[in-house]
C-alpha cells in the first residue's frame with residue numbers, strides 16, 4: 001500500500017525538483033548507499049525501516065523508471081520523468097540491494113527458500129545498473145547500450161511475477177493495478193511506433 005504514496009512523492013519531486021536531483025545526483029547516490037548499508041545493518045532492530053528493507057521504496061523508484069517508458073513522448077510528465085530517469089534507476093537499484101541481500105542471507109543461513117523470481121531480475125539489473133553511469137555508457141556504442149537496455153522488459157515482467165507470488169491480498173491487487181496498465185500502454189506505444197516506421 002505504501003508504494004502508492006511513495007510513487008506520488010517521487011513523481012512530484014521529479015516534476016518540481018528535477019533540476020536539483022540532476023545537479024546533486026552523485027550526492028544522492030552516496031546517500032542511497034549509506035541508507036542501504038544502515039538499513040541492512042539495522043534490518044531486524046528498527047521497525048520503521050521496513051519500507052526500505054521490504055523493497056517498497058526501491059520498487060517505487062523502479063516503477064517510475066518503468067512507467068516513463070510507456071508515456072507519450074511529448075507529454076509534460078514524460079519530459080519531467082525522463083530528465084531524472086537515470087538517477088531514479090540508480091537510486092532504486094541501490095535501495096533494492098538491501099532487500100536482495102537480506103533475503104539472500106536468510107537463504108544462505110537456511111531460514112528461507114530461494115526466491116527465483118526476485119533473484120533473476122535482480123541479477124539482470126546488475127549490468128543495467130553499471131551501464132547507467134555516464135562514464136561507462138560512453139564506452140559503449142549506442143546500439144549495444146540500447147540492446148542491453150531491452151533486458152529491462154524481462155526485469156519488469158519477472159518483478160511483477162515476484163510481487164504476485166510474495167504479496168498478499170490488497171498489495172497483490174495494487175501491483176496488478178500498477179503493472180497491467182503499464183504493460184498495455186507500452187504495447188500500444190510500441191505498436192504505434194512500429195506502424196509509423198512502416
Ligand code: HEM
Nearest residue numbers: 054055056059100103104115118119121122159166167171
Ligand atoms: C528485483 C528487484 C526486486 C523487487 C522490486 C522486489 C520487491 C519486493 C517487494 C515490494 C516485496 C514486498 C511485497 C509485499 O508484501 O507487498 C518483496 C517481497 C519479497 N522479496 Fe523481493 N524484490 C526484488 C528482489 C528480490 C530478491 C533478489 C530476493 C531474494 C534474494 C527477494 C525476496 C523477497 C521475499 C522472500 C519476499 C517476501 C517477504 C515476506 O515474506 O514478507 N526479492 N519484494
